[in-house]
Amino acid sequence: MGKKSKAPKYSGGTVVVNGRTVATANKKGNNIVTEYNMSDAEKNIFDSIQKGMNTGLSNLFEISDTERKQWDNQLKALARQGIENINSIYTPMENNLKNDIASRFGNLDNSVFL
Secondary structure, three states, X not given: OOOOOOOOOOOOXXXXXXXXXXXXXXXXXXXXXXXXXXXXXXXXXXXXXXXXXXXXXXXXXXXXXXXXXXXXXXXXXXXXXHHHHHHHHHHHHHXXXXXXXXXXXXOHHHOOOO
């Protein structure tokens, strides 16, 4: 049988950019953990974006009572306008049909078609 070889020990590592260590990798238990080291400027930008997102997203789904009433009024106005449009189209057609039936087949009250 052959020899059993062992994996070399993990020694970790670093990433250096322009003389600044931007990332490190270490072994913690059986895991290899890589950490990114932000500069102070990057940290400030990250924190301000996080704060802005938290503020913006918390207000995203909130609807005030005034807004809710405005939306309800707009929906009611649209429904009323739709009903008026339907009535303005179909009421004359219905009246023309009734008059046509009455003129062809007699009085509207005793017509067999109605």
